[in-house]
Amino acid sequence: MSPILGIVSSRRGAPPGAFESIATASLSGVNTATFSSIPATYKHLQIRYHGLSASGATPNLELNGDTGSNYRYHGLYGSAGAVAAGGSLNTYYNIDLGNYGGSSIYPEVIIIDLIDYASTTKLKTLRSFFGNDRNSASLNDVGLSSCLWLDTTAINEIRIYTSGAGNWSAGATVALYGIKGA
Amino acid sequence: MATTYEPIATTTLGSAAASITFSSIAATYTDLRVVLVCTTSAATNIRLRFNNDSSTLYSITTLYADGITASSDARGTLDALSWTVGGGSSTTIPQLYAADIFSYAGSTNKTSLLERSEDKSGGSLARIVGLYRSTSAINRLDLLAIGQTFSIGTTATLYGIKNA
Numbered sequence: 034m035s036p037i038l039g040i041v042s043s044r045r046g047a048p049p050g051a052f053e054s055i056a057t058a059s060l061s062g063v064n065t066a067t068f069s070s071i072p073a074t075y076k077h078l079q080i081r082y083h084g085l086s087a088s089g090a091t092p093n094l095e096l097n098g099d100t101g102s103n104y105r106y107h108g109l110y111g112s113a114g115a116v117a118a119g120g121s122l123n124t125y126y127n128i129d130l131g132n133y134g135g136s137s138i139y140p141e142v143i144i145i146d147l148i149d150y151a152s153t154t155k156l157k158t159l160r161s162f163f164g165n166d167r168n169s170a171s172l173n174d175v176g177l178s179s180c181l182w183l184d185t186t187a188i189n190e191i192r193i194y195t196s197g198a199g200n201w202s203a204g205a206t207v208a209l210y211g212i213k214g215a
Numbered sequence: 216m217a218t219t220y221e222p223i224a225t226t227t228l229g230s231a232a233a234s235i236t237f238s239s240i241a242a243t244y245t246d247l248r249v250v251l252v253c254t255t256s257a258a259t260n261i262r263l264r265f266n267n268d269s270s271t272l273y274s275i276t277t278l279y280a281d282g283i284t285a286s287s288d289a290r291g292t293l294d295a296l297s298w299t300v301g302g303g304s305s306t307t308i309p310q311l312y313a314a315d316i317f318s319y320a321g322s323t324n325k326t327s328l329l330e331r332s333e334d335k336s337g338g339s340l341a342r343i344v345g346l347y348r349s350t351s352a353i354n355r356l357d358l359l360a361i362g363q364t365f366s367i368g369t370t371a372t373l374y375g376i377k378n379a
Contacts, residue, residue, distance in 0.1 A: 050221070051220075052219060052376075053219055054379040055379060057245075081317070081376070083317045083318050110278070111276060111277060111286075111288075111342070112276070113287065114288060114289065116278065116287045139324050139348075140317065140318065140323055140324065140325075141326070142315070142317045142344070162330075164276065164326065164328050165344060166275060166326065166345060166346035167346070168274045170276075170289040170291070173344070174276065175278050175287075175328075176342075177342060204318070204321060204323045206378075208379070
């Protein structure tokens with residue numbers, strides 16, 4: 034590691050940190066992945082998604098196996114000259130994480146924060162920052178979303194899956210991290 | 216569980232510089248995150264380049280808001296990822312730039328999520344997805360102040376994020 038022109042630089046070892054890897058799943062050849070038995074020992078969770086899919090499948094999220102109409106979702110999208118907003122005010126059965134799916138060549142990436150996931154008194158709020166640039170103005174997208182799960186149960190299971198029947202391609206991964214409180 | 220979000224290097228400029236480079240980045244992480252807080256010698260574009268590769272393999276799609284309007288844009292055939300959407304840097308007001316570089320050591324094309332926040336003249340923010348059409352592992356980042364210099368006190372920190 035060689036910072037150049039930095040004048041003052043430092044190489045430090047890792048201090049005791051607050052951001053820990055819980056689990057990682059390869060998504061190659063499958064259309065669903067589940068993180069289960071998530072411990073309640075963190076304050077927040079973060080999901081980092083690196084998606085590749087020949088079918089352009091859009092990733093979706095489901096919490097604690099709840100397939101009911103207990104989710105809300107709003108998004109703000111930028112797509113090659115157009116800005117749009119959308120979402121679901123009423124019933125929605127899962128959380129849509131992106132406007133377009135990725136391709137098998139150009140990854141779609143998403144960072145999702147699950148706030149206060151272990152609370153047993155609060156409804157659960159999520160936010161995401163997602164993007165996919167395919168070097169093609171008509172297919173690119175970047176955006177932000179906020180999501181709500183209308184349940185006060187602690188989140189102990191997260192399932193991510195593709196819309197439709199498409200599987201993810203080689204190189205697709207999803208990783209779950211825990212963020213500690215003070 | 217092991218700590219997985221580690222500072223790799225921090226640079227604070229003691230003299231003006233046209234670029235800040237992190238090189239010989241180990242392939243031991245899954246993702247990288249770089250955070251830049253800068254002022255510059257004159258308003259200019261800030262860009263992020265990988266592997267010192269200035270060929271036109273970069274493209275971006277942007278979402279920008281200035282408090283009044285929101286807009287989006289797509290740009291291709293760039294020689295680096297443009298971080299300064301909707302306006303230039305400032306000589307006096309520090310601006311925050313951050314980028315998450317996914318699967319930087321992998322063999323796929325490289326997608327990054329970039330952020331820019333500033334309150335120079337009314338304020339604005341941008342969220343950007345950037346593509347580097349290369350399957351080579353990234354081992355070098357260059358933070359560029361195009362045609363200008365980063366001012367003394369500019370800071371840049373590179374973090375590595377590991378998977379389980």
